[in-house]
């Protein structure tokens with residue numbers, strides 16, 4: 001049985017309502033422009049939702065528009081630039097299925113015909129209203145005999161066409177749905193790429209956020225192999241809203257949860273999730289990975305990645321990205337601030353005054369100028385801190401397990417003991433490696449100067465908290481600033497630490513990287529990397545995967561193949577491609593000792609058999625097709 005695809009025009013084929021755009025043009029110099037446009041939009045929506053009769057809505061809008069024939073030229077130009085993106089990228093569908101495609105719109109042929117002509121839809125398959133012009137070219141009305149100028153005119157219009165086959169109606173408005181309700185269309189697809197109308201969505205056979213989805217569920221040829229709206233992202237731990245915005249604007253389906261999830265909760269949630277976004281709290285264990293059948297990528301929206309089993313991810317073909325630099329400055333600024341606050345006993349004085357005690361004293365309060373700062377871990381944070389601390393006049397020392405070049409006048413020390421012995425303030429910026437557990441314990445604290453200060457903005461398990469508590473109580477250490485704890489709660493609420501109530505101890509709830517700037521920057525950086533992977537296969541800056549920067553692919557299909565790094569896989573992939581007569585236009589391979597990642601671009605249409613064969617190549621971990 002033949003199928004007919006009936007498209008609405010405004011807010012379906014184009015991103016906008018054409019008469020709203022016409023208003024922008026005709027009212028450009030009108031001082032009441034905003035007011036009139038608002039009125040027009042209101043009337044348009046009332047008509048679409050069936051609240052007022054369509055003829056009424058048309059009459060009222062045309063009067064307010066005050067347009068002339070010459071304005072239509074500008075309108076057509078503007079509309080050409082505002083065709084819905086998924087319609088634009090699937091031009092081929094309109095060309096191939098031209099004979100089965102109709103446009104039925106309550107808009108006007110004068111602007112619809114030239115726009116859809118570019119999509120191979122001829123004027124005789126466009127059903128719409130026509131304007132009435134005055135002798136001097138003003139739009140003064142419309143052809144009232146046209147069935148589309150009356151309420152629910154689409155029903156009769158479609159009936160009159162007498163199409164023999166299955167009729168699928170694709171539109172954003174209730175007036176499109178009623179054709180199905182009246183029994184003249186077989187299926188109604190609520191098209192939500194540009195606007196979501198509650199009443200329309202409720203009654204749809206299927207909600208289609210773009211044409212890709214419509215083509216996918218109808219198994220029609222399309223430009224995107226798997227519609228993006230079917231790719232689900234789960235963002236946990238209050239990841240900045242910009243990340244949600246970026247992913248959803250690109251067409252992905254995104255769910256956010258403000259807290260971290262337990263292993264069980266995570267497994268349950270991940271069943272249909274393709275991309276997981278977390279911060280430092282969520283533990284992505286091997287069990288989680290092995291029970292996440294669709295997971296393609298994990299984004300750590302922070303620096304640390306030790307909360308993720310990177311190896312399990314790699315072995316299951318899951319690519320992990322993080323934001324190695326975005327919160328560096330925030331952590332450094334907090335460290336500097338806390339070093340000053342500790343050395344001036346600011347929190348002690350502040351607590352006293354909160355409790356009604358005036359204690360003006362200089363005792364134990366010292367400038368940071370000329371004092372020795374010991375930085376443990378000379379990575380991005382340690383280095384930037386080194387520079388800023390020197391600018392404050394501090395004498396900087398550092399220790400790192402790796403050989404790191406000194407910045408400015410900083411002095412490199414060869415052992416932790418040497419650094420602890422010399423520093424007035426020790427600040428920790430080691431990574432989240434589990435081997436760093438209790439890195440600063442009783443022994444190390446005893447190696448510190450009497451009356452020194454300790455700052456920990458790295459990971460909670462790095463410091464032995466009972467040992468630190470004892471040193472603060474005994475006066476061995478004069479103060480400490482602690483931002484991270486061996487056990488941190490999954491969500492905001494109650495929290496108790498042994499350090500509570502000790503004077504000259506600054507306690508913060510893991511907020512070193514929690515600034516608006518850092519979170520926004522992370523929400524810009526990580527989605528960019530994830531989308532480059534999902535959309536094109538790029539793994540640049542992946543933390544657990546061979547990095548490949550791919551050229552933009554045009555007019556080719558891209559096969560992404562992740563496999564165990566064993567001999568013969570590449571040969572077998574190419575054998576399959578050759579057997580099916582596909583021509584390779586580009587091939588990119590990168591491997592590490594465990595996995596190989598090969599991207600093959602072919603210039604011809606492929607059939608499902610090739611895909612199955614490629615999936616069957618021995619050693620395959622994951623296989624994905626783009627375009």
Ligand SMILES: O=C(O)[C@H](O)COP(=O)(O)O
Pocket residue numbers: 279280281301302303304305327458510511512513514
């Ligand atoms: O790893 C990091 O970047 C810091 O620990 C910050 O983590 P957060 O995003 O959970 O605050």
